Amino acid sequence: MARAENAEIIDRFEEFYRTYYRNEIGELAQKYPNEQKSLYVDYDDLYRFDTDLADDFTAQPQQMTEYAEEALRLYDLPVDVKLGQAHVRVHNLQQTTGIRDIRADHVGNLIAVQGIVRKATDVRPKIQNAAFECQRCGTMTRVPQSDGDFQEPHECQGCERQGPFQINFDQSEFVDAQKIRVQESPEGLRGGETPQAIDVHIEDDVTGEVTAGDHVTVTGILRLEQQGNQQEKSPVFDFYMQGRTVTIEDEQFEEMDITEEDKKEIIELSNDPDIYEKMVASMAPSIYGYEEQKLAIIMQLFSGVKKDLPDGSRIRGDLHMLLIGDPGTGKSQMLQYVKKLAPRSVYTSGKGSSSAGLTAAAVRDDFGDGQQWTLEAGALVLADQGIAAVDELDKMRPEDRSAMHEALEQQSISISKAGINATLKSRCSLLGAANPKYGRFDQYEPMGEQIDLEPALISRFDLIFTVTDEPDEEKDSELAEHIINTNYAGELFTHRNEVATSNVSEEEVDNVTEDVVPDIDADLLRKYVAYAKRNCFPTMTEEAKGAIRDFYVDLRAEGQDEDAPVPVTARKLEALVRLSEASARVRLSDTVEQKDAERVIEIVQNSLRDIGVDPETGEFDADIVEAGTSKSQRDRIKNIRGIIKELEEEYEDGAPEDEVFERAEAVGMDRDKAEHEIEKLRRQGEIYEPTQGHLRST
Ligand code: ADP
Ligand code: MG
Numbered sequence: 001m002a003r004a005e006n007a008e009i010i011d012r013f014e015e016f017y018r019t020y021y022r023n024e025i026g027e028l029a030q031k032y033p034n035e036q037k038s039l040y041v042d043y044d045d046l047y048r049f050d051t052d053l054a055d056d057f058t059a060q061p062q063q064m065t066e067y068a069e070e071a072l073r074l075y076d077l078p079v080d081v082k083l084g085q086a087h088v089r090v091h092n093l094q095q096t097t098g099i100r101d102i103r104a105d106h107v108g109n110l111i112a113v114q115g116i117v118r119k120a121t122d123v124r125p126k127i128q129n130a131a132f133e134c135q136r137c138g139t140m141t142r143v144p145q146s147d148g149d150f151q152e153p154h155e156c157q158g159c160e161r162q163g164p165f166q167i168n169f170d171q172s173e174f175v176d177a178q179k180i181r182v183q184e185s186p187e188g189l190r191g192g193e194t195p196q197a198i199d200v201h202i203e204d205d206v207t208g209e210v211t212a213g214d215h216v217t218v219t220g221i222l223r224l225e226q227q228g229n230q231q232e233k234s235p236v237f238d239f240y241m242q243g244r245t246v247t248i249e250d251e252q253f254e255e256m257d258i259t260e261e262d263k264k265e266i267i268e269l270s271n272d273p274d275i276y277e278k279m280v281a282s283m284a285p286s287i288y289g290y291e292e293q294k295l296a297i298i299m300q301l302f303s304g305v306k307k308d309l310p311d312g313s314r315i316r317g318d319l320h321m322l323l324i325g326d327p328g329t330g331k332s333q334m335l336q337y338v339k340k341l342a343p344r345s346v347y348t349s350g351k352g353s354s355s356a357g358l359t360a361a362a363v364r365d366d367f368g369d370g371q372q373w374t375l376e377a378g379a380l381v382l383a384d385q386g387i388a389a390v391d392e393l394d395k396m397r398p399e400d401r402s403a404m405h406e407a408l409e410q411q412s413i414s415i416s417k418a419g420i421n422a423t424l425k426s427r428c429s430l431l432g433a434a435n436p437k438y439g440r441f442d443q444y445e446p447m448g449e450q451i452d453l454e455p456a457l458i459s460r461f462d463l464i465f466t467v468t469d470e471p472d473e474e475k476d477s478e479l480a481e482h483i484i485n486t487n488y489a490g491e492l493f494t495h496r497n498e499v500a501t502s503n504v505s506e507e508e509v510d511n512v513t514e515d516v517v518p519d520i521d522a523d524l525l526r527k528y529v530a531y532a533k534r535n536c537f538p539t540m541t542e543e544a545k546g547a548i549r550d551f552y553v554d555l556r557a558e559g560q561d562e563d564a565p566v567p568v569t570a571r572k573l574e575a576l577v578r579l580s581e582a583s584a585r586v587r588l589s590d591t592v593e594q595k596d597a598e599r600v601i602e603i604v605q606n607s608l609r610d611i612g613v614d615p616e617t618g619e620f621d622a623d624i625v626e627a628g629t630s631k632s633q634r635d636r637i638k639n640i641r642g643i644i645k646e647l648e649e650e651y652e653d654g655a656p657e658d659e660v661f662e663r664a665e666a667v668g669m670d671r672d673k674a675e676h677e678i679e680k681l682r683r684q685g686e687i688y689e690p691t692q693g694h695l696r697s698t
Contacts, residue, residue: 006067012053013071020045025072029081037205038087039072040245043094057090061110061221061244065090087204091219091245099184100196102222102239112219113241114249115182116384118197119376121368122420123178123208131171132156135164140171178207179367180246182218183382185344199367202243212360212377213384213424215249256343256530266528269520270588276599279586282518282525284337287330288482289475293465296321296603297334300387300429301342301529302585304578305537316411318429319578320460322393324451325467326440331433335389338431340522343530344386348379350396350434356381358388358396359403360424362417373418380407383428393432394452401457408460432461441468442676462575463603466610489513531588538584540577543594548576551601555608576604639667640677644687644695654694 017025021039028039047054057064068088077083093112102111132141132153139158143151155162183197200218210216220243228234258266269275276295283294299319306317323331339347350358356378368374378400379388390396396404407413411427436442436450451458458464489512496504520528552573579600584592643663647655657678664674678695681687687697 009053009064009067010071010074012050013068014075016046016049016053017071017075020049025075026078028086029077029079029083032081032083032086037085038089041068041088041090042092043090044092046090047094058093058110060108061090062108065244089206089219089245091217091247093219096217099182099198102198106222107224107239109222110219110244111222111241112217113182113198114217115184115195115197115215116382117180117210117212117214117216117377118183118382119181119367119374120210120212121179121372121374123176124372125174126177126203127167127172128175129173131168132163132165133168133171134158134161135166136161140168141165142171175203176205176207177201177203179372180210180243181367182216185215198239198241200241200243200246202246206243206246210246210248211422211424212356212375213381213426215384217247217249218243219245219247256527258527258531262524262527263531265524266531267588269524269528270586275587278519279525282520282522283341284330284334285516285518286486287333287337288479290330290334290467292603292606293323293334293467296463296465296579296607297338297431298586299579299582299600300431301338302532302582303429304581306427315574316409316427317578317581318411318427319462319575319582320408320430320432322432322434322458322461322464323467324434324436324464326469327435329467329469331467332391335391335431335433338387338389341525341529342387342389343526343533344383344428345389346379346383346386347389348391350390350392350394350400350432358390358400359407359413359426360415360422361399362415362420364418373420375415375420375422375424377424378413380404380426380428380430381413381424384425385427387429387431389431389433391433392435394434394437401454404457405460408457430461441466459571462578463607464610465607485512486516489516532585536585536588536590538581538590538592540580540592541594544580544592544597547594547597547601548573548580551597551604552576572604572608576600579603639669640664640674640681641686641697643667644697648696651694654690654696657693657695660695 021041024039028036043054043057046057053064057068065088068090069086072083072086072088075083090110091112093110096112096114097106099113099115102113127145127150130143130145130151132143133139134141134156137156137159139156141153141155141157143153145151153163153165156165178201180200180202181197182200184195200220202220218241220241223240223242224237225240226233227236227238269278272278276298279298280291280294283298300321303319304317307315309315323334325331336347339345348358356363356376358380359378360381361376361378362373363376364371364373379390382388403413407426408430411425413424413426415422415424434451434453437452438450441450451464489509492504492509492512496502496506496509518525555572576597580592580596583596583599584590589596640660643660644655647659647663651659660678661671661674665671669677678687682689685698687695690696
């Protein structure tokens with residue numbers, strides 16, 4: 001641009017400031033440079049002032065920012081301050097660009113993207129203008145630094161020799177720098193898509209403001225970086241953004257649009273007397289059975305009400321659920337379906353593919369050039385305010401295990417490592433799936449013992465369901481029918497779509513797909529859930545309170561006999577409250593009714609029966625869940641070992657096996673269980689077989 005034209009643009013900016021930003025600049029002048037270094041300009045204001053100027057700004061942000069900053073330096077200030085290094089940062093663009101929609105056309109433009117901060121390095125000084133002091137003659141040679149590699153002088157500006165040089169820190173200029181990686185928000189993704197990300201470089205006063213897990217809008221200039229290394233440069237480039245502003249979005253920020261029409265449909269559905277059945281039928285319809293688990297998952301989608309107490313503390317509304325079961329029982333399929341239904345959901349495996357795993361991690365990797373520490377958000381942080389569906393939870397890394405307790409109860413994850421001290425939010429519901437400890441359930445062992453998770457963690461789940469895969473002729477034939485029908489429906493549908501001459505009619509397809517098509521379309525259900533979570537905050541009626549209270553007290557009373565194990569702890573009480581709130585939300589009700597309480601009591605009862613019940617006595621036993629062994633289990637182990645010890649004294653060759661069984665039976669343990677126990681003790685190396693048919697303890 002010609003010189004005169006430059007001056008004209010600078011004049012335009014000055015005029016713009018006088019019209020729109022008089023007060024803001026006055027404030028900046030007072031706070032500059034310690035408290036504030038930037039003038040934030042709303043793009044809308046610029047656009048209202050001069051649409052051409054605004055258009056130019058997005059097309060050539062680098063140039064235009066320089067003019068805007070020059071205009072700011074020339075601005076007549078009321079106080080005697082110089083805004084020498086002040087930045088002008090334009091934000092609030094009219095539209096945001098989807099991270100996956102960024103193309104070469106955008107390079108050099110000012111764009112805005114929205115997403116969640118997946119990684120953030122710590123803030124470190126970056127040299128902008130390096131002063132090299134010649135060790136021979138003392139002359140200072142200055143070399144401005146750009147984004148690429150560190151530049152050293154070719155020769156000394158004084159003696160013209162090649163150094164050696166030393167950097168003089170006082171004479172050099174540094175700026176705070178940080179790199180963040182912004183990933184598409186889970187809620188913006190259509191079910192099942194893998195999120196994409198863009199790296200953002202930020203400098204000076206905008207650094208250190210955001211941390212991993214924050215939902216942000218970033219405005220910045222799209223730049224290119226060549227792939228490959230010094231030796232082998234690739235013709236392909238990567239995008240990155242030179243971030244100008246980073247705004248943390250409101251926590252309630254939801255990308256999902258719910259139109260008036262959707263709203264009408266949602267409210268109409270909520271009045272349907274069969275709404276619960278319809279919801280259940282819309283949850284993973286290709287999976288047969290599991291009505292109760294599906295209903296529980298539906299409630300998890302809606303979640304209970306998060307409560308702020310007058311004393312400042314908080315009770316979580318999110319429900320945590322665990323499915324433990326034999327392999328091949330459809331657990332993974334159900335978890336994957338949840339991702340389709342839940343706004344802001346993340347599906348991952350406990351083994352985790354990223355270095356942050358399930359919780360969060362401070363790592364030193366390529367992202368920080370191997371030098372800087374990077375804080376990376378894991379699945380439970382990325383699913384903040386949504387659902388984290390974690391498959392193979394039992395295989396999670398040891399670091400995650402310890403961080404998990406805090407994540408589930410306090411709903412935050414603290415990281416303190418290498419100078420990084422951060423608390424990340426993880427206000428999500430966890431839906432976990434796990435296999436039993438030895439791969440398959442063993443009917444003689446208490447369930448609690450077969451879960452490869454520590455008791456303290458297990459007790460944080462509101463509901464635990466076990467899924468066993470035992471042959472059952474009637475069920476098997478129904479399951480087979482369902483799976484074959486599902487597949488047949490898929491065959492017909494595919495045939496009709498793929499084969500031009502297909503003679504399969506639409507009617508035929510419709511006939512067989514009836515079972516497999518969800519009652520409520522997944523898109524509508526997502527909106528329904530989002531609508532309920534935004535608008536519905538039910539409170540308990542007296543009847544509901546009473547029902548829950550009675551159930552809990554009765555349950556506890558079962559444990560009042562002399563020798564009985566304690567049945568359940570108060571944690572279950574909160575679970576009941578949360579679940580019944582969720583049940584009320586399903587029909588968008590403002591009140592939690594008795595029938596909500598009854599509905600969830602039944603689920604909790606079955607879940608307890610699944611897991612908390614001592615399979616030998618039939619009594620509920622909180623110890624199974626919260627300490628990992630049942631009381632009768634402990635007694636039994638003591639018994640068998642005791643019996644063997646006793647007999648060892650009497651027989652020279654060790655305890656005869658037959659005799660052990662006999663005595664075991666005498667104290668009320670049948671042969672199968674005794675055999676099982678012996679096998680287990682043998683496996684654990686606590687007993688051995690000195691001669692055939694004899695046992696000895698070690
Ligand atoms: P898991 O994760 O429990 O090991 P998967 O979810 O991987 O099991 O399921 C294995 C396969 O068996 C899947 O293809 C699934 O569709 C099928 N399957 C298992 N149980 C059912 C069921 N109840 N209804 C329909 N399909 C089922
Ligand atoms: Mg699986």
